[in-house]
Amino acid sequence: MxxxxxxxxxxxxxxxxxxxxxxxxxxxxxxxxxxxxxxxxxxxxxxxxxxxxxxxxxxxxxxxxxxxxxxxxxxxxxxxxxxxxxxxxxxxxxxxxxxxxxxxxxxxxxxxxxxxxxxxxxxxxxxxxxxxxxxxxxxxxxxxxxxxxxxxxxxxxxxxxxxxxxxxxxxxxxxxxxxxxxxxxxxxxxxxxxxxxxxxxxxxxxxxxxxxxxxxxPHDLAEFEAEKQRxxxxxxxxxxxxxxxLHMPKTMRQLAVVQFFSWLALFSMWIYATPAITSHIYHTTDATSKLYNEGADWVGICFAVYNGVSALAALILPVIARATSRRVTHLLCLVVGGLGLISIYFIQNPNLLLVSMVGVGFAWASILSVPYAMLAGALPANKMGYYMGVFNFFIVIPQVVAGLILGYFTTHVFGGQSVYTLMLGGASMILSGFLTLLVHDSDEVRLTDDATADRPGYDDLAPANPQL
Missing domain, CATH: 1.20.1250.20 (MFS general substrate transporter like domains)
Known part of the structure; x- marks a missing residue:
């Protein structure tokens, strides 16, 4: 036990x-x-x-x-x-x-x-x-x-x-x-x-x-056991x-804002992709019609494509991050993903949606990896699991917000045109990309310090002390 x-x-x-x-x-x-x-x-x-x-x-x-x-x-x-x-x-x-x-x-x-x-x-x-x-x-x-x-x-x-x-x-x-x-x-x-x-x-x-x-x-088993009762x-x-x-490290607070807008974009897509594509591209809102169900089936294919692209993009992201930085990598992927969502408005041929989904796939791959990589370097090792769990709040909160406000925007601001909700999601994703540039990446800073000191310290895996 x-x-x-x-x-x-x-x-x-x-x-x-x-x-x-x-x-x-x-x-x-x-x-x-x-x-x-x-x-x-x-x-x-x-x-x-x-x-x-x-x-x-x-x-x-x-x-x-x-x-x-x-x-x-x-x-x-x-x-x-x-x-x-x-x-x-x-x-x-x-x-x-x-x-x-x-x-x-x-x-x-x-x-x-x-x-x-x-x-x-x-x-x-x-x-x-x-x-x-x-x-x-x-x-x-x-x-x-x-x-x-x-x-x-x-x-x-x-x-x-x-x-x-x-x-x-x-x-x-x-x-x-x-x-x-x-x-x-x-x-x-x-x-x-x-x-x-x-x-x-x-x-x-x-x-x-x-x-x-x-x-x-644990480095010190005696200390580990001594803390058990406390x-x-x-x-x-x-x-x-x-x-x-209320006590998140500085990097985590900055990433929380990035996460909020990127996940708000994702929920806009997951909730409204089917009505947007069936009405805007297939030109039907009759859920019992053959044309509507063809469109809904194609949405499933689009989702499979962006997930497949994300699996391949995940192999490329470390290469881009080494050539640039993790912040720039996340910015590029989110901008491409946001443009992919916005491009749906200009598409009438369903096959071209797969091109849009390539951009979304890169964004999805980055959202699932880069923020966590930046976060891990800013967390104390003895609270790694705890703060990773708290970080989940900033997936749940935009999901709740999406459920509360996107329906109002779609009905009362966009006149029932769901495709505009996808464009709003695309704009939100692009905004989250630029907000990434404001994030303090502890590992990136340490790499710079180590290079300045002319020592191979980047192999020293200890995350920098978080700024509380």
Missing amino acids: ASVAAAPSTDTQQKPRLSFWQIWNMSFGFLGIQFGFALQNANVSRIFETLGGTEIALYWLAAPLTGLLVQPVIGYLSDRTWSPRWGRRRPFFLIGAVLASLALLVMPNVTALWMAVGMLWIMDSSINISMEPFRALVGDLLPSEQRTTGFAAQTFFIGVGAVVASSLPWMFTNWFGIANTAPAGEIPPSVRYSFYLGGVAFFGAVLWTVLRTREYP SAGFMNGVRESFAGI
Whole structure:
């Protein structure tokens, strides 16, 4: 059983560079995690509607509210956990994987709406238990000059997992002849089998990381155990999670603003891409028409394309970052992504939407990696998981804001033209890119200092002291 205590800072320790396969192994679990998220995002609304649900947006509040609580608390607890056999983060990987895999197996077999809503809470909580420590693991194990590569590797697996998992119902129907329809109140077989395969993939991928990755022990075990009685505990995690937003390091505060506008743009796309593309390009708002459903299907293809592009872009981002900087890399990717969203207004040929999605794919890859790489260098090592969890607030907050204001703008300001909402999202993404230039990147500053001092200090992996 893993002990729970406060982890001392490892800022003075030299961390070795890891090989390609070590980074691959520590990131592979994200493939399974994305299987869970992609199946959830693509199919849970369908399950709600099948079971007679009408307040879809209300039911979906479970996801952001769950992440708001679970991620910082799990980060707090994982910072204070150490097992000689299982390490610090890996116990949470495994616990979350078991629970999430079981939830994925149960979800397509629910028979009542209340069961589906409850299972969404359980499934989303379980996925978050596994996901949050993965972000902290990069900061734990990788030297600062490899962190962009580490988060990019996670982004690669996110892209691959999203493309495959989102396509599973279509694959089962078109490749294996499994029905995608069912009697009223029943989940189609193609969806059920997709969730079954997702449950197996989730557990298998996370287990690979658990078994193939080793973590560094606390520098001072005596100090680690001495702190056990002073700060451990679930309620401490809950209390400090929400207090932590008031005590964020300077870099984290700056990145929070960047995250807010970039994720607001993403939610505008996820919520309004279908009505925007079907009305503006396919020129129909009749959801029962063949033309509308062709447009809606094409939106799915567009989403698969940007996720696929993000997987490939993740391999390029470290090269761009080394040639420029992480701030400039994020700026370029967000500007390209914002222009991609804005370009939808000028498109009438659906095939050209795939060009727009290339830009969105680069932005998505950068959003999932570069801010975390910059953040990791500014955090104290003994609070890496905790602050990574608190950072999740700035994904949840724009999601709530999007739900509250974008509908008003679309209806009352844009006259019901959803394509203008996508353009607003594009502008928000470009703004977030330029705001990135204001971020204090501790690793970048240290690289400059080390070069000035004529010493190979950039291999010294200790993050700079955060400015509180």
